[in-house]
Amino acid sequence: MKRFLVLLLLLLGAYAGQSQKRISLLTCGTGHELYSLFGHAAIRITDPAVGTDEVYNYGTFNGFEENFEIKYLRGKLLYYLAKETFPDFLQTYVAEGRSVQEQVLRLDATAAQKVYEALETNLLPQNAAYKYDFLYDNCATRIRDIVPAALGSSYQVGGADSIPYRTFRNSIDDYLAPRPWQKFGIDLLLGRPVDQQVSPITMQYLPDYLRSGMAHSRYAGQPVASAPEIILPKTVREKHPPDWPLDLFLVLLGVNVILWTANVSGAAEVMSRSVILITGMLGCLVVFMWAGTDHQACSDNWNFLWMLPTGIVGAFLRGSLFRKYALLAAIGLVAALVVHWTGIQQLPFKTGWPLAVVLAINYGMIYRRSLA
DSSP: OHHHHHHHHHHHHHHHHHHTOEEEEEEEOOOSSGGGTTOEEEEEEEETTTTEEEEEEEEEEOTTSTTHHHHHHHTOOEEEEEEEEHHHHHHHHHHHTOOEEEEEBOOOHHHHHHHHHHHHHHHSTTTSEEEOBTTTBSHHHHHHHHHHHHHGGGEEOOOOSOOOOSBHHHHHHHHTTTOHHHHHHHHHHOOGGGGSBOOTTGGGGSHHHHHHHHHTOEETTEEOBOOOEEEEOOOOOOOOOOOHHHHHHHHHHHHHHHHHHTTOHHHHHHHHHHHHHHHHHHHHHHHHHHHSSOOGGGSSOGGGGTSOTTHHHHTTOOHHHHHHHHHHHHHHHHHHHHHHHTTSSOOSHHHHHHHHHHHHHHHHHHHHHHHO
């Protein structure tokens, strides 16, 4: 009888320990650095029975990995699920002045245990690594997908309640607003996939919208998430600087017009060739990010029509070859405008239109002068 009571107490203790697991979604605000401009998400599990308070974080990578920079550029860098204590996790956001919100998930003991076991399985060395994809496989989408996978049909994924964006590109541009140069550069390197229309589910690739989607998700017919609680307020405020790329391109346009109209042909030609060379180098980068990397968002990129990779050679052509190149380049620029206006792909002409005008003027003047 005594042994039976001891066994019963052990079983009850184990059940009680299991039932005290509390699972919550952590969503972290944006920061100053480029990598932090889209926020972050993680799962927190506390277990008072054993005194643990841990965070499961899908956003870690090995910065000391061999050929780290090359793998990162080519989209081949592996990210990992890692586990750390909540105080250590929170300290990073205290130091960076970023906010952290928490939504407790209303899960019974069995459901909480299933999510915990799914995370622990993902944490195994053979499962922890995954190839990060900004739109389709990141810290937010992993959490969006693992909870319903663990809980099955009893869990219904909710959609974000307010979608102010029509496409992935719209949302990316908005988050990059505090970084105008990076915004122009990234917009240039992103291809047609980011012009796909977002849905209330796909929008949850961003942590802010994962939080909204979790608020509308249901488990066993009931709302699964509590109201978000701010556990760390944001202390760093983002400033929105002027659109420096647009300003620079406008200055470039003004100087270009002055040089051609003032008939300063030598300086105008040097500028023309310089612009053709620089845009050619950017075009090579566009093609490399499309064909030479695993970044899905950079594929099928029609920016090469006006950022002609052949510019790295065309800038040094002479005579009739230069005239023929200018004519073909002008056709490519018109084609790029058609692609943009017809909605095949949104090219970065909102900021880059003065640069497009500079190219058009240069191609026209090169062609005209070569006929003289």
